[in-house]
Amino acid sequence: RKEVEQDPGPFNVPEGATVAFNCTYSNSASQSFFWYRQDCRKEPKLLMSVYSSGNEDGRFTAQLNRASQYISLLIRDSKLSDSATYLCVVNSAGKSTFGDGTTLTVKP
Amino acid sequence: NAGVTQTPKFRILKIGQSMTLQCTQDMNHNYMYWYRQDPGMGLKLIYYSVGAGITDKGEVPNGYNVSRSTTEDFPLRLELAAPSQTSVYFCASSWGLAGGRYEQYFGPGTRLTVT
Numbered sequence: 457r458k459e460v461e462q463d464p465g466p467f468n469v470p471e472g473a474t475v476a477f478n479c480t481y482s483n484s485a486s487q488s489f490f491w492y493r494q495d496c497r498k499e500p501k502l503l504m505s506v507y508s509s510g511n512e513d514g515r516f517t518a519q520l521n522r523a524s525q526y527i528s529l530l531i532r533d534s535k536l537s538d539s540a541t542y543l544c545v546v547n548s549a550g551k552s553t554f555g556d557g558t559t560l561t562v563k564p
Numbered sequence: 565n566a567g568v569t570q571t572p573k574f575r576i577l578k579i580g581q582s583m584t585l586q587c588t589q590d591m592n593h594n595y596m597y598w599y600r601q602d603p604g605m606g607l608k609l610i611y612y613s614v615g616a617g618i619t620d621k622g623e624v625p626n627g628y629n630v631s632r633s634t635t636e637d638f639p640l641r642l643e644l645a646a647p648s649q650t651s652v653y654f655c656a657s658s659w660g661l662a663g664g665r666y667e668q669y670f671g672p673g674t675r676l677t678v679t
Contacts, residue, residue: 487666488666490666498672499654499671499672502668502669505667547666550666552668554599554606556606557606
């Protein structure tokens, strides 16, 4: 079993749709959680950290469930520019493990 | 701030050649990382460093070496290049334990082809 597993995708949604990604992790000692965005042939960029109480940044909402060991990312009112691969990242003792990513395509 | 810079951007190597991928960060981050990303796949950790003089293996260290003589620089050395090392290599840095922050900032990557 992989340490970090994400929805296989791809997700193809129309503009304006709401889409949710889930990610599960196996190390219960994990301390920090993040969502990154990666555009084609580019480096990953931090989208948002994920806090225990849940957090929101504009159209993006991240949730953490430590008991069930999963994190989620909700994107509301999808834009064409949201098309990218979204990477779930789990950090334990300074070492980060990346999920394989879920590809989102937002269509007009 | 330039952030994390990597050189070269592209490189083609012949089998058996060696090269060093350069990585420099100007954010005074303690932690630095090297990843590789094969086409359509996720990132795999090659090596990481929690500070100058300290390095440790990641998930896929075979065929690579690193050193960390300064806070800013974290070069990755490929010895005896093999076709299996064809990949995109990303360097990243973060504050780490001292800053209590582990979000990573990535360089633009080096696209390496071994033929």
